Amino acid sequence: MTAVVAAAPVAEPTPAAPAPGFARRLLRRPLAVVCLSYLALVAVVAVVAPMLLPDVAHQQAGDLLAANQGPSGDHLLGTDTVGRDVLERLLVGTRVTALGVVEAVVVMIVLGVSLGLAAGFFGGWIDRAVTWLADLAFSTPAIAIVIVVLSVFPGSMIAGMTTFGVLAAPGLMRVVRAATLSTRQELYVQAAQVAGLSRPYIITRHVLPRIVGPTVVQVSILAAVALTVQTGLAFLHLLVATPAPSWGGMVADGTTVLLVNPWLIWPAGMAIALTILALGLLGDAVRDTAVERWSAPPARSRKAAPPLVQETATADIPDGALLAVRGLTVGLGDTRLVEDVAFHIAEGESVAIVGESGCGKSVTASALIGILARGLEVTAGEIRFAGRDLARASAKELRRVRGKEIALISQEPLISLDPAFTVGSQLTEVVRRHHGLSRREARRRVVELLESVHLPDPDDVARRYPHELSGGMAQRVSIARALAGEPRLLIADEPTTALDVTVQAEILDLLRELKYSRGMSILLITHDWGTVADLCDRAIVMYAGQVVEQSPVSSVFTAPLHPYTAGLLASDPHRATPGETLPAIEGTVPPPGERPQGCHFRPRCGHATDACAVKAIPLLTPAPGRQTRCIHHQELDPA
């Protein structure tokens, strides 16, 4: 691998003991242990009892003279209406009862989880179709349909409970869809996409573990409902042909002699009630454990207002640029979030995009690698990267480019790592994906990558979970992951915002070193002019969805060409004089639907005249390599 070292390894504080797994956390809850023990006992009885008591299922009658008796030494739970032993029938009836519930639950899980995952993850027409089907199923009376099916397949447990499972699946599907939708927004899922991992891998590895909690809760509730429904159907003698015992059938038998022998409904009634209770309480315990687990690492709040810039006039894009963006427009319906953005990045060059929050930096960066939020689309322009137009690339082509040729690191390194897996396992998958190495070779490569970002003990870091990393270590890990595919362009979205000042400087040093040692191009999104000066060759300033200035860093600080750039520079905290109030640009960035005609910056600008409102201001090129969207740029004082 490319050696990128020399700087001293960074020793940062961190760790806590590794978090115990989900099962162990669950088993720490006494109530969960009791419920699981009870359900395990039911399962064992369901398997064993019919083997030990093979005759009970065929017993038409017992000792008729001893019918309807209460508990005694001979019959611990008494006898039924035809003198059969209630305990034996309860034990043997467990199998048919449990099997009915299992059948319904399996059907629910297969349909509910697969459709919910597909709808939540893929969205679009799949989501609409699945949601429509679910609504349709919800509007049908489930029990009536089950009874109709049983009229066709009389007494068939499989037919009855499978039908119930199909009709109950939309309930599970909705829960899984909602959990998938929210998991899909997680930064680590987006990071996995950007790292170029395949969708089936992301679903099984990153999404499924997060939906297990809500899924188990819903399944336990629906299992309890399935038991209730099955009991009701057996009670109505629609399931389970006599003399085979079932819990519902035993309750039905008991109700025929309610006045003479009220005890008879108790054994099966209690078994049903206890099982429903155990399923419900187990669901609660699973939910609490899942909430505790996933809320453990406190999510940092996204910073509120960044600035960032970038751009270059279309006409000014040189041939052979690694990335050349022309006329890029991203819309949300009829609203344009970014308009006519143009800039380029040459091989080995680092370019910053600067601007206040809401100016369009992130939308622009997301458009470059095809990870725009739902509803947003590139409506015009081209994104030419290494000869291909990514604006028109298929999802498959984009997946090949992401991670391998363009990588992304974000401002939230911790939440861009999946909390459920160690650093080593997450990086190993990315390395294998890009280089097709064996697991052992990939692990060695991961250690090299971790070394290359100056993590002090790479083997130890590889064994850690994300919550055991400090912010600086996590950002180094995410840079290592970004380097795994040996990308030609690294997009760094405010990579130091969430870090303390010392660590910020170390990460910038690392990025600078990577730029020079690997010849990697960098697109930096930042609001920190210090970072721009430190790392970048050119600055692109965005305002209200447009590029308003593009200049080499060497000139933007001394002679800005747009009043907005001048305002941002004047309000830069690095330039603050002790005791003096830092000037700020008055007003706020107008939201996309409310941008003023002509120059969007006009209402906040001290140089604005009527001419600024007449028509859209084009990008002007007052000097080679410099563009501005201001007709009064000559009036600006050098900074």
Ligand SMILES: Nc1ncnc2c1ncn2[C@@H]1O[C@H](COP(=O)(O)OP(=O)(O)OP(=O)(O)O)[C@@H](O)[C@H]1O
């Ligand atoms: N998914 C979305 N749906 C609707 N509007 C959006 C969406 N994403 C971004 N926008 C809007 O597009 C505009 C540009 O947003 P963008 O996130 O690119 O700004 P930014 O400059 O990156 O700001 P920040 O630094 O706060 O992320 C903003 O007005 C924002 O509200």
